Amino acid sequence: MNIRSLWRWLRAATGDDAYDRYVEHHAVKHPGEPLLTRAAFYEESQRRKWSGVNRCC
Amino acid sequence: MELAKNILGIFLSILGACALTVIALHRDEPVNALWILTAAVCVYLLGYRFYAAWIAAKVLSVDPSRATPAERHDNGRDFVPTHRWIVFGHHFAAIAGPGPLVGPTLAAQFGYLPGTLWIMVGAVLGGCVQDMTILFLSTRRDGRSLGQMARDELGPFGGFAALIGTLMIMIILISVLGLVVVNAMKHSPWATSTVFATVPIAILVGLYLRKWRPGRVLEGSALGVALVLFAVIGGGWIDGSPSLHAFFDLQPVPLAGFVIVYGWLAAILPVWLLLAPRDYLSTFLKLGTVAALAIALLLMHPTIKMPAVTQFVDGTGPLFGGKVFPFVFITIACGAVSGFHALVSSGTTPKIIGSEGDVRLVGYGSMALESLVAIMAIIAATLLDPGVYFAINTGAGIVGAAPDAAVHTITGWGFPVTVEQMKDLATAMGESSLFARTGGAPSLAVGMASIFGSSFGRGLLSIWYHFAIMFEAVFILTTLDAGTRVGRFMLQDLLGNIWKPLGQTSWYPSVLIASALVVAGWGYFLYIGVIDPNGGINILWPLFGISNQMLAAIALSVATGIIIKSGKVRFAWVTGLPLAWLALVTSAAAWQKITSDDPKLGFFSAANDLAAKLASGVLPPEKAAVAPQLIFNQRLDGWLTLFFLAVVWFVIIDMLRISLRYTRGLPVATSSEAPYQVTRLSST
Numbered sequence: 001m002n003i004r005s006l007w008r009w010l011r012a013a014t015g016d017d018a019y020d021r022y023v024e025h026h027a028v029k030h031p032g033e034p035l036l037t038r039a040a041f042y043e044e045s046q047r048r049k050w051s052g053v054n055r056c057c
Numbered sequence: 058m059e060l061a062k063n064i065l066g067i068f069l070s071i072l073g074a075c076a077l078t079v080i081a082l083h084r085d086e087p088v089n090a091l092w093i094l095t096a097a098v099c100v101y102l103l104g105y106r107f108y109a110a111w112i113a114a115k116v117l118s119v120d121p122s123r124a125t126p127a128e129r130h131d132n133g134r135d136f137v138p139t140h141r142w143i144v145f146g147h148h149f150a151a152i153a154g155p156g157p158l159v160g161p162t163l164a165a166q167f168g169y170l171p172g173t174l175w176i177m178v179g180a181v182l183g184g185c186v187q188d189m190t191i192l193f194l195s196t197r198r199d200g201r202s203l204g205q206m207a208r209d210e211l212g213p214f215g216g217f218a219a220l221i222g223t224l225m226i227m228i229i230l231i232s233v234l235g236l237v238v239v240n241a242m243k244h245s246p247w248a249t250s251t252v253f254a255t256v257p258i259a260i261l262v263g264l265y266l267r268k269w270r271p272g273r274v275l276e277g278s279a280l281g282v283a284l285v286l287f288a289v290i291g292g293g294w295i296d297g298s299p300s301l302h303a304f305f306d307l308q309p310v311p312l313a314g315f316v317i318v319y320g321w322l323a324a325i326l327p328v329w330l331l332l333a334p335r336d337y338l339s340t341f342l343k344l345g346t347v348a349a350l351a352i353a354l355l356l357m358h359p360t361i362k363m364p365a366v367t368q369f370v371d372g373t374g375p376l377f378g379g380k381v382f383p384f385v386f387i388t389i390a391c392g393a394v395s396g397f398h399a400l401v402s403s404g405t406t407p408k409i410i411g412s413e414g415d416v417r418l419v420g421y422g423s424m425a426l427e428s429l430v431a432i433m434a435i436i437a438a439t440l441l442d443p444g445v446y447f448a449i450n451t452g453a454g455i456v457g458a459a460p461d462a463a464v465h466t467i468t469g470w471g472f473p474v475t476v477e478q479m480k481d482l483a484t485a486m487g488e489s490s491l492f493a494r495t496g497g498a499p500s501l502a503v504g505m506a507s508i509f510g511s512s513f514g515r516g517l518l519s520i521w522y523h524f525a526i527m528f529e530a531v532f533i534l535t536t537l538d539a540g541t542r543v544g545r546f547m548l549q550d551l552l553g554n555i556w557k558p559l560g561q562t563s564w565y566p567s568v569l570i571a572s573a574l575v576v577a578g579w580g581y582f583l584y585i586g587v588i589d590p591n592g593g594i595n596i597l598w599p600l601f602g603i604s605n606q607m608l609a610a611i612a613l614s615v616a617t618g619i620i621i622k623s624g625k626v627r628f629a630w631v632t633g634l635p636l637a638w639l640a641l642v643t644s645a646a647a648w649q650k651i652t653s654d655d656p657k658l659g660f661f662s663a664a665n666d667l668a669a670k671l672a673s674g675v676l677p678p679e680k681a682a683v684a685p686q687l688i689f690n691q692r693l694d695g696w697l698t699l700f701f702l703a704v705v706w707f708v709i710i711d712m713l714r715i716s717l718r719y720t721r722g723l724p725v726a727t728s729s730e731a732p733y734q735v736t737r738l739s740s741t
Contacts, residue, residue, distance in 0.1 A: 009143075013143050014337075015274050019272045022133045041271075042266065043267060046329045047329075048134065050332055050333065052202075052404045053404045054405055055151060056152045056395065057536060057601075
């Protein structure tokens, strides 16, 4: 495993690349529809993440 | 490949058997912790390689050709097919909490053996099976929650029981965790200032990730982790400065007040400001510390000093009352089986799992790793001198507030310890005293500091100690924030049935009221725990353990019911046996907590005993002042336990009724499984 793929893996594991993946998905599946900004996407994804049971004892 | 796997399997079996033999034969002489670690790793790998694979193939009929909800509903947001190791990481980060650190530390009062054995056996046959099965069933049902699955497959009662059970457990869980943090911070300016500093640091990271560099999680987390590590060192300077030292030297009651206000704020503020950034910090610290602990244990390979079994298996233990059966199972809780995991396994994870073939790694594998963390916690507790372990973990109400009296009592139990020894240890750890620091966090921190200290440098013991305290506090507070928030949503859901507007999760008055009610619920138990001269943990932890294991029983009932309804009665024992065991253990424990005549064990007898003492005027004034509240609380705990017991048995009976109908060919609710759809994803 080289540095570049390790970095890619780390970004994927932490959700650092979530917006890039969203943009990619958007371009393929919903072209032409309005795209969320980076900040709006981040806020929305955090709100969704924390509205269910996501952390344990 | 298959041959290599078989050879590995045989090798692991032999190694595991050797390690267990060493543990079995070294009953009257010290055993090295590496044998325990080796035995555990082998047991988990074998369970994963054979039992989990068999369950996946035969019981669940896992079908990698079937599209998962992540693929069918892929929306680039919450439903996203994700690589199996990343799902594993997310799932592990979600299930790994402070429970497996605290439970084994407390259970060490029975000696190292009972707890260690249950962590291994309970995980491989119970906890891992539960997590994997619920994850699989939810994946087959579009990622539905445990409560929804209970309602769909068993009936409205099962669903309601799961919801109420979860809410109550959440309240108890948060209060006990709050108590652990308060006990770690009381009269410790270093710990208090470090833990307080994590709040503005989290807010700074929150602003960074939302305003300045949106979504740059790695940058924000790196900044936060650096600041938090600096706060650990900065706490040492504050501790050394006379004026600041006094400022942060706080009594338990005001500290509990801070935790309560903090919990309320965290539940009503936007998640990006406090909760989300705190969670990034705690996840990085958690993964890093667990890895470092494993490496340090290998380097240090310490000898276990606690006897295999202590005299306290007879129920006279100072940390909490009750015999080894059933209380070792109740106390270990999350390290072996955790009902709470069923909520995560039917929450976010089934929505991102890319292939059904991954449920074994994600469900079974994550829990096995979590259980290994519990093994490391029990090692950290039992490598201390037993006398030191009991001096730190026993409440002043049991051994006396004066150090002389405490060491005298503990030495009398056969675990020698001296005042000088405790004083030297406290000085080395940068604390004024380590007596009666109940809750498990300080003793775990001393254990971790000794492990890190002897592996990575002894001179830094006080830094290691406060790093460990900060590490525990950070993710306890994350669970506290997240739990309060989830509790708020559940309560709003319930209140919405009474008056519609209260059910709107974004209507601010409803948010404020529901959050305040949830915080008041756990705040009450936290406050009572803080004023209890016996430390409070002795009451709250068993209550938490019972409720958590009962939630597991509810989850296993749902799983067993579904397995039977899918025409696999012959495999129902896979979840049915752990269910039967948990039903037995929790019922026995609940029954003893309700009916025991021993005031150290029974809630009602403790209340009556204290009431009699209060009436006859034999209590010293400071105890008499809090006695009425303690009496009320013990009775409340008794009724609560009875309520939990009733709920869990109703669910089990409901499941048996439906299974019986099915086997007799009578109509039952049809399976809520989503129809088969072939996957288009290439397996990687």
